[in-house]
Amino acid sequence: MRWWQIGKRDAEAERELRSDLELEEEEQRENGLSPEDAHYAARRAFGNTVLIREQIHEVWGWAQFECLFRDLRYALRRLLRSPGFSIATIVILAIGIGATTAIFSLVSAVLLRPLPFPEPDRLVWASQQDHSLPGIAPESLSYPDYFDWRAQNHTLEGIASYTGGAVTMKLKGESQRLDVEAISANFFDVLGIAPLLGRDFRWDDEKPGNHVVMLSYSFWQSQFGSAKDIIGRPIRMNDHDYIVAGVMPKEFQFPVRNPAPVLWMSLADDAEGKSPPSQQRGFDVLRVVGRLRPGVTIAQAKADLSVIAANLARQYPDSNKHYTSALVEPELTHMIGDTRPVLRVLFGAVSLVLLLVCANVAGLLLARGSRRSAEMAVRAAIGASRAAIIRQLLLESLVLSVCGGLAGIALAYGLIRGMLKLMPLEIPRMQGASLDGGVLVFVLVTSLVTGLIFGAFPAWRLSRAAPARALGEGSRTVSSSKGQLRLHNILVVAQTAVCMVLLVGSGLLIRSFLRILDVDPGFDAKHVLTSRLVVSFNQMKHDQHYLFYQQLLARISGLPGVKSASAGWPLPMSDGFATISFNIVGRSIAVGDEPNELMGVVMPGYFKTMRIPLIAGRAFGEEDGLKGPPAIIINQAFAKKYFPGENPIGRHIQTRLGDGVFEESVREVVGVVGNIKSMGLTANADPQYYLPYAQAVVTNPYVVIRTNGDPAAMQGAIRSSIHALDPNVPIYQVETMENYLSKSAAQPRFQAFLLTCFAGIALVLAAIGLYGLLSYVVAQRTFEIGLRMALGAKRSDVLGMIVRRGFVLTLAGLGAGMAISAVLTQFISGMLFHVRPIDPLTFAGTAALLLLVSAAASIVPGCRAAYLDPMKTLHEQ
């Protein structure tokens, strides 16, 4: 027989004893005793058969285990008997564990996880430092600068360049635009990842005419069916053949951006043409990643590269005058960049929620523990040891913690998946987030320890109390020491304070978000549809390009439902922008010192379509075409900065922009338009100038269409009119202008949303905490309240007594919370837009909300006390 047959074994022992007992009885009868005497004699001889059976039971040796099992069953039964308490505790724990684990996992995925490359600590980001723009770190280098850095540095094992771009490729019969990355030959080598298939790039691949590409795993899988023989074969992109050199491993992703590059091509393309980008020192488009030589520090690398930068600044003042030093940072630090403070705030907020959860559960356990003093006294009186009582209570806490933990894990899992879907802001590395084991263990242990400590505290107190005293008092007033009540009070005050902090934080973010929504972007985004196409610069000359767009816009304008159509680049709130230096004719400034501002290129009708107001002069028209005199329009901020107190119309500006047709032409200012928020709603309205697209064909512009009705409904019509003109033109980024606006506010919206969720949880928890304490106080003082009422206290007095108590506790919490908030809100000042961290309105509103909720939480137990029947109460107790 095994231990699980314990029941059978017990039955058998009983049978054995019974049969032997009967035998004894028979023998006694045979000895001449009366049946009755024989019966008692046999019993006497055998003694306590229950005890014998228990001893036999223990021989088979699972008594300890069974004891635990029995206690566990008892704990479960106790918890099931007070389902309100149990469910509340489990739900609170689950929320705490779930939310904290989810956010911690996210933070750890983004901030703490090392880069997925060998020896990631040696990877560095580097850039030139522009001393004319303090505080702004340029992200880019020009090719010639990069080549000089690569050749002259002494501290790096390698330094690789990469720059984003796009190619057109025919996939499944339709021309598509693909995001690619143009890289130096040592790119994969510096990162330390070898191709999965094929060969790495070679130095030769950087030379003009060598068209090679490295495919990403997913692109290889989806477009080439994972065919191994793709290596060495040509694929057609931009009407050229590119040889597939290899395929990268599945996990490889660099640079981390969205959408991820589908392939990497060598920089050879940029080395081709009449004046290739690779030879223009002012053409800053490269990002670089370097690998430090072993033992070299960041500071050493920075000093090394700064020497090179300073030399280049002396050698090439036209382009490099201000780039006299270099910036070097660990690659990971740079990649995380500005998401760090946001994640820190989230981390802080969720830690506060965890704190609140612990305090809340502690309060619940304390109240429950003291309510059970009578039960524990009875147990002690009939022989339960102190250890047994403590074990019993701990086991109950443990069961709750484990249930809460399991529910919390499920919740965390769901939250992480939900957040990855919801998070609109592009936080690098976030998509790799998964339930973090270490974090989960930490949070589980935290809640477990809370449960054990606050479960054990009353147990320890109770087990020390004399049973007789507890029993005597127990039935009337639930005995609870002053110390325990004080601890409970402190817990409630702390909860209110923490809740206040979270509410203030979320209030500030909400107000900040509303302020952002109030911002006038300077254009009218309603009823505007935008789209981009790829019209190949290889197939069409610049004038043909312009004519294509002219034709296209004429077609679209003729569509029913279209008010007007135009095109321009960059589109406000999109990622693209360019700053180009210029020279105002009549002011003598050295070429290297020339100012630069945001530049835009637009087709006629752009300002009308976007509803950007014309302040003075005229907008671009057909006269600003290919053959017209070079023209320029500036915005108000530009006019204010460069022509203060003057009339800018008729002045001449030479822009340092060459498109092959209009080379750095001197342009006449023909108009002034209103400012727009081109870089986002929270950004400043920067000075900007616009050139007619016909005279500056530099990139494919965004088509902008003002419609009469819902712009999204026009998508199909627009697509077909574009394809009617040229079926091979890839169309992408078809979006409404309002969408761009909403994306611009996505980050603050999400921050406000998350923090508000936390604050909401906090508010509910704080209310539960206060409610729990007051209900407990009422239960404890039932007798006293009954007595008071019997002696003439009015119901309103009793109600007032309880509510006043809640009020005092809340006020204490509010005071503490305000003080803490005043300090902590400084940390989110960077996330606020036109709202001060100590915003009186937010603070006052929060306090009012908390008071209101506390009043509601106090009134229920208050009423319960006030409507006690004094006669009944006194009778019962």
Added chain:
Amino acid sequence: MGKQAPQRAAILQGTLDMLILRTLLYGPAHGHQIGKQIQRTTNDFLQMQHGSLYPALHRLERRGWVTSKWETAPDRNREFKYYRLTEKGRKQLTVEESQWKQMSEAVARVMWPAAEES
């Protein structure tokens, strides 16, 4: 109990197992018989307590020194739980016997040194 039966003694701690095993050497027996047998053999000097006998039997069974089986008693038409010595139990009995002998000789040597010499 001391008052009732001054002539009786409780079984020494640790010797009960040996006594049970020795009793079973005569053949299988049920708990009641074993108790009676020990009591009878010592002329009622050793007081057999059921409270220790039955747990002891189960202890021996768990260790594999005895096996048990429900069998019908020949004289009464009823089933009893009969214990039977195993080979392992037989060996254990030898071990315990020699240990007891050494023990009692050692005790005797201390208590009655003269008797030993003579």
